[in-house]
Amino acid sequence: MRYGLTNDKSATESERLQWRADELFDVLSRPEVWRVGALSQVLSDLLDMLLNALQLDLLHLRLKHPISSAPIDIGRGEQLQGAVSLPRDILAILSDSPDLDVRKWSSVSQIAIGDRTVSVTAFPIGLHSELGVLVAASRRPDFPGETERLRLSIAANQMTIALQAARRFGKRQRIAAIIDRRLARRAKELFNKNQELEAEIAAHKRLEEARRIRDIDIQMVADAVPAPIAIMTADGRVEAVNRPVLEYFGKTLEELQRWTANDAVHPDDLAPSIETWAKAVEAGESYEIESRHRRSDGVYRWFHVRGFPLRDGNGQIVRWCVLLIDIEDRKRAEEALRASERNLNVIINTIPAAVWSARPDGSAEFFNQHYLEYVNRTSEQMRDWGWTAAVHPDDLNALTRAWKSIMASRQPGEAEARLRRFDGTYRWFLFRANPLRDRTDNVIKWFGINIQIEDRKRAEEELRETQAKLAHMTRVMTIGELTASIAHEISQPLSGIVTNSSTCLRMLTADPPNLAGARETVRRTIRDGRRASEIIARLRALFNRKAPVAGAVDLHEAIREVIALSLNKFDRDGVVLRTEFVEDLPLVAGDRVQLQQVILNLLHNATDAMSMTDDRARELTIRTERDGDGAVRLSIQDSGSGFDPALVDRLFEAFYTTKDEGMGIGLSVSRSIIENHRGRLWATLNEGRGATFSFSIPRVPKDAGGARGFGDRGASGGGCAARTEP
Amino acid sequence: MTTQLLVTVIDDDESVRESLPDLLKELGYAAQAFSSAEEFLASEIVEQTRCLILDIAMPGMTGPELHRELMRRNNNIPVIFVTAQGDESTRPKMLEQGAADCLSKPFSDAALLAALTVAFGVN
Known part of the structure; x- marks a missing residue:
């Protein structure tokens, strides 16, 4: 804004000047002026105007920028008739006191500038010159007259007001700007924080929800399961137990929390239990152990203890869940089974016969000790179809056929064959097989027993021989019974022969020889001989063991x-x-x-x-x-x-x-x-x-x-x- | 002339009845033959018989039974048993019973002669 300078000196001029000054002051109070560049210009114009209006020789304004507090020095007319710079004294005064204490000034001062003497007067801007100072100087000796003083005071006041307003405004602006900035920053911060908070809240909520759900589940399930369940914290302390636990142990939760040191766990099982649990908790891995636990009545029962970790969404362990399954009955049954198995094994291996079992397809599965020792083979060698190697080659085909037909019949059956003994000799055995059927009548296993029948077979052989002999003997015995008649029969003709022969001899040696008689005896002899032969022939037929x-x-x-x-x-x-x-x-x-x-x-x-x-x-x-x-x-x-x-x-x-x-x-x-x-x-x-x-x-x-x-x-x-x- | 001693043969076997009397005659005895003890007892020559040659086993009255019967009758005719069967215990038993001898068929004429000697020697 450039204001034109005028050279009129009339009263209306003054008024115009005043009006212009007011305008200027008004301008000063506008915030946009208070950029340094514009401000200097406005003030310069003002000073120019004042200098001319009052016909001053010097007018110097020193200000502190209302916003930045930077010093502003604006001078007019300082070049007094050739003087290049502001008189030294004014400068000194101006520069000496930073706060421009006007008390240092008398209202009028006479300063020598060059060879002239000027009257200088200062007017404070601001109540205590805190805003600045206006210095006016003139060569006129009566400077400043009242009117001039008044006008300059008013100018200084107006400037003060304007500056103050500007400052206030600027301050306000500044503050507003700062506040705005701060607000913005704060708002941003708050917004971010809000976001974070919301996220946190949401996460927390989810966690809570999940936990709540888990907690509900755990609790519900824990109490509904008819088995003792304990919940431990992530570091392994017992936190909660369900009803079955309390009922079984007959202890309070506090007592149960001291399980590592009381009698809840059987003394023999306590150390291993602690060790297993501690290791698992540390490693974060599930564990299991069988141990005895004391019931409320003092009886210890076997339990299968299983602990496993519960993890959150991030995989962190939040709880341990420990299940206790009562296996006392199972253990007893197992022990009974083991005992009966031992017993059975003893029985099976003591039976003085070869006992075996086979699968439905006929391949062998089991051989008792007696069998294996007899054939001097291992279980592995005999298994499946290996046992066929112990059967006499001549009997193997027939035995295999027999076995297949027994299997097909699904009925008990037997067959005979020779087995090779440990010393390499073969012995007759009776193979007897019995099927084991399931409920649907399928054969699921064959059980068999091989009984040595070598003796029996020998006995059978001997019996046959004996029977033959006996038959023979009976014939002989029957013949013995017949001795009376058969011996009789033979000895009769023999006797006849002998007697007749003796007679014949005597008759022939008699004197005279009795030839007729002799002939008769010979005839009888021949006849008797024939008779005897017939009998012998018959006897031969009977005696003959054909x-x-x-x-x-x-x-x-x-x-x-x-x-x-x-x-x-x-x-x-x-x-x-x-x-x-x-x-x-x-x-x-x-x-x-x-x-x-x-x-x-x-x-x-x-x-x-x-x-x-x-x-x-x-x-x-x-x-x-x-x-x-x-x-x-x-x-x-x-x-x-x-x-x-x-x-x-x-x-x-x-x-x-x-x-x-x-x-x-x-x-x-x-x-x-x-x-x-x-x-x-x-x-x-x-x-x-x-x-x-x-x-x-x-x-x-x-x-x-x-x-x-x-x-x-x-x-x-x-x-x-x-x-x-x- | 010396009366020949009568030897009676009792045997159910025909060959014996045929052959023995002839031999006995050659040996100088008189001989008669019967097929059963009952026949002999029913005959008239019981008293005349000076020696009996008896088969042990006969249907009906056996030889030993006849011997006992004769002894019961106080007829101590010497008896020579002959048998087609029997074992080593037969002879001692017969001798014990009072027989003169016991021969097993077939027997030689020498054996017969020896037995006859005993039988008549006893007398």
Whole structure:
């Protein structure tokens, strides 16, 4: 803003000046002026105006910027007629006192500037010149007149007012700006803080919520679970327990919190429990241990203790949860099971037989000690199908087949085979297997036992031999029984021969020789010789221990021969023989000699049975008949003393005899011979007196060309035919 | 002429009945033969018999039974038993019973002669 200067000196000029000054002062009070640049200009204009209006020689204004307090020096007219700078004294005065104490000034001062003398006067701006000072100087000696003084005072006052207002305004502004800035900063701070706080609150809330939920869950669950649960803090102190804990231990929470030092845990288990727990808490890992805990009544029970940490969202452990599961019963059961298992193991390994088990597919699973020691192999070697290596190669195929068929039948079964013993020899064994079934009747396991039957097999072998021998012996014994008649028979012709020969010799040496007599004796000798030969031939046939010869036998013929052999006995014993032979008796399949043996035996028994019969005739009847369509029956009936019906079965027992001199094997051998012929031999009591012994044997089949071969009882002698039970 | 001593043979076997009497005749004795003890007892030559040759085992009355019967009758005819069966215990038993001898068939003529000597020697 530039104000034009005027050179008018009229009163209206003064007024105009005043008006301008007011304007200027007004301007001064506007805040936008108080930028240093603008302020200087405004003040300069003001000073110029005042200088001219008052015709001053010097006008100097020193101010403190109302806002920044920077010194402002504005001077006009200082270049007084050539003086380059402000008179030294004024300067000195101005610069000496920072606070411009006007008391230093007299109201008028005379200062020499150059060669002139000027009157200087100062007017304070501000009450105590704190705002500044206006210095005016003139050469006029009457300076300052009242009017000039007044005008300058007013100017100084106006400036003061304006400056003060400006300052206030500026201050206000400054303060406002500061406040604004501060407010803004504060608001920002508060806003940030608010954000943080909100976040914190939210997080806290979530945490709280989560914790609340957890707390609720834990508490609910803890109390609902019918097992003791304890909650520990993150560092392992017992914090809370549920109802079951309190009920079980019968202790208070405080007492339970001292569990490491009281009797809650069994003394033997306490140290390990503490160690396990401490380690786990430190490592932050779950733990478990079995220990005994004292019940409220003093009894210690086994528990499975399991502690595991509860973590928050950040994975930090906030709690430990400890579960106590009562395993007392389980432990007892386990112990009982172990004991029974031990017992069972002892039993299984003590059984003097080879015990084994197999899977449903037939592969072996278990072998008891006895088995393994017998075959001298390890469990690993025998397992699955390894056991087959211990079976005799000749028996293995049959045994495997038998085993497979037993498995297929799902029924108990057995088979025979040879097992190799630890010393390499083979022994006969009976393999017996039994299936174990589940509820749905599936076979889940096979259990087996192998029993040594070497002795039995040997015994069977020996028995067969013995039976053969016995049969032979019976024949011999029967022959022994026949000594009376057979020896009789042979010795008779022999005796005749000897006697006749002796006679012959004497007759020939007589004088004269009795040739006719001699001839007669020789004739008798020849005849007797022939007789003896026949008997011997018959004896040979009986004595001959031939293997059973299968043939088609004409029973009638066989019977007749036997009768012929026994005629003497019948005679001697007074037995009356009767035969009732059916016509066209079919041929029977069998061994002629053996059958004759049986008939012989029966005839002799019948005869002996009648040896005490004196009150009636000793009648012996031999009867043949058809037995059904396929068999033939022979019966020998006597009128003897019969037998005790209660003992009928014993009759056929080996070594059972009622005779003093009997061996008692006749009937048992006879029976086994008949059974070999696939027939049967039995005894019945007659209606009248005496007994009847009968046997029935199959006939030769009508369509067969001849008799079939037959051997021993058809049983599986050595070998492994599988026999399954119904 | 010396009366020949009568030796009676009792045996159920035909060959013996055939052959023995001839031998006895050759040995100088008179001989008769019966097939059973009952037949002999029923005959008339019981008193005349000076020696018996008896088969032990016979149907009906056995040889020893006949011997006992004769002794019961106080007829102490010497007896020679002959047998087709029996064992080593038979002879002692028979001798104990009072027989002169006991021969097993077949026996030689020498054995027979020895037995006859004993039988008549006793007398």
